[in-house]
Amino acid sequence: MKVYLDNAATTKVDEKVLKEMLPYFTEKYGNSSSMHLMGNEAKSALEKARHTIAKSVNAKTTEIYFTSGGTEANNWVLKGLFWKNQKLETGKNHLITTKIEHDSILKPCERLEKQGGKITYLDVNKEGFIDLEQLKKAITKETFLVSIMHGNNEIGTIQDIEKIGKICKEKNVLFHTDACQSYTKIPIDVKKTNIDFLTLNAHKIHGPKGIGALYIKEGIEMTYLLHGGGHEKGKRSGTQNIPGIVGFAKAVEIANSKDVKKMEKLRDKFIEKILDIPNTTLNGPKENRLPNNINISFNDVEGESIGGYLENAGIFVSTGSACMSNTLSSSHVLEAIKLKPLQANSSIRFSISKYTTEKDLDYLMKKIPDIIKKLRRLSPLVK
Ligand SMILES: Cc1ncc(COP(=O)(O)O)c(C=O)c1O
CATH class of the missing domain: 3.90.1150.10 (Aspartate Aminotransferase, domain 1)
Structure with a gap:
């Protein structure tokens, strides 16, 4: 057994997800950037999937950017915002996160510390919850981001992101949450919760590996990690992984x-x-x-x-x-x-x-x- x-x-990839993906390897394999019929076919699958994912978290379709997974999305938010602030010389170099984040948050934080970033790692209690008062006190004029995960991958703690979002809004600080573990299990509404960035991926929800998404609230500018052919409105270059994206959307649809x-x-x-x-x-x-x-x-x-x-x-x-x-x-x-x-x-x-x-x-x-x-x-x- x-x-x-x-x-x-x-x-495990759901059979329905796999079935949805297969034609995009063998028949509908066009590049979504190509101007011909096969390109259009891929492009329309791409945009349909984007719409499905946007709808699932109450975002606009234009606010969803596909990435190679949760790791890339987390790296993008942290580094992209830090570098943007450096470039604009805003004086904002402080990031608040927690001691229990996934390594795809903690390791970029280590890098940013080497580049002049100041990081506050919030404590958690015995059950893994942060103290909202400690969060409030930690926010300063230099804080450019609060990044606190939704559901913890090891001990399952679900943070109260609604309250965190409210604090960040009141203090006028951007809020990112990594929802790789909670997505489709715990409802997420980016508007109601005042989320500015949201990390999602597919392989935790019976979708394929190597595909994820970052929600970026409309109007927020940050530096890009991947420069090239100008995909994802120029913000994340690299030919889109259409089979993966289609499978991701199907996994969301059937959850x-x-x-x-x-x-x-x-x-x-x-x-x-x-x-x-x-x-x-x-x-x-x-x-x-x-x-x-x-x-x-x-x-x-x-x-x-x-x-x-x-x-x-x-x-x-x-x-x-x-x-x-x-x-x-x-x-x-x-x-x-x-x-x-x-x-x-x-x-x-x-x-x-x-x-x-x-x-x-x-x-x-x-x-x-x-x-x-x-x-x-x-x-x-x-x-
Ligand atoms: C909470 C959390 N964030 C990020 C990731 C990384 O996602 P990916 O494997 O798609 O890069 C994981 C996966 O282990 C995770 O559990």
């Missing part, structure tokens, strides 16, 4: 609240059953949590060992963030919620999807108690 519980890392409710129900059942195993703790919040995220510390055992045993049983999970698992360093998110290193190292992220079933959960529950028992027997930490 194969049980895939690593859907926060990536998801629905019924699937979200199903995941929430299964998530809660999962958490309840797993916490029955002695000496286990839930990381992240009980409420305002991503519908597909379950993060558990199996105290006194090493997460990597649990992961290995689960893999042998055909169950695929993640220890910390998948993007970081190869470094084996302690997760910055678990560190930020003040888990002790041993507790952080004993954590496993189980992330479900609309394809996860009760049967999968039963199979996991058949396997995992014995694995934990065995590892605890071997653990030098258990007296």
Whole structure:
């Protein structure tokens, strides 16, 4: 049996998405910039997809720019705005973010610090929520951007972006949110929430990898990262990935609240059953949590060992963030919620999807108690 519980890392492409994409590889493969009929065919698919994505977050079609994924969109906002402010000599060089962002925010921040940027990394509480008062106090005349993720990829915390957007509007500061994990799971309305930039991608929602989008509120100018043939209104050059874009839009189109409710129900059942195993703790919040995220510390055992045993049983999970698992360093998110290193190292992220079933959960529950028992027997930490 194969049980895939690593859907926060990536998801299976939905058959309907694949079916929608295929003709754009083999029949309708024109370049959307070409002036002939096949180019027009690609161009109209591109604009239809742009419209679908715009509508899903209450943006205008002209405010959506396709990128190669969430990483590029995040890099674009941070670097593009910083460089624009540098060029205009506005004196704004301060960015506010959090300690629990994805690396595609934190690594660009490190780069900007080397170029004269000042970064404030907001703390989070034990459940991963920022303190809105700390945010208010951190905003200064030099602040050019507040970048706070919507749903956290490791512990599932959903920040109150409506309140954050309101604060940013009152203080007249631009607001960016990375919604790669929450998109189509938690409703997002860029107008109501005062969002100026929004990062989205497809591969977390049963769409293809290598495609994403950035919403840029109308009228905001920033420096571009990719110069070339002038695609995306000259702001993001590079021949558009039409199959990917069409698949992205289809994934958005078929996402629905019924699937979200199903995941929430299964998530809660999962958490309840797993916490029955002695000496286990839930990381992240009980409420305002991503519908597909379950993060558990199996105290006194090493997460990597649990992961290995689960893999042998055909169950695929993640220890910390998948993007970081190869470094084996302690997760910055678990560190930020003040888990002790041993507790952080004993954590496993189980992330479900609309394809996860009760049967999968039963199979996991058949396997995992014995694995934990065995590892605890071997653990030098258990007296
Ligand atoms: C919160 C978050 N932001 C950004 C990304 C990066 O997106 P992509 O893989 O499309 O570059 C991810 C994916 O791991 C993510 O979880």
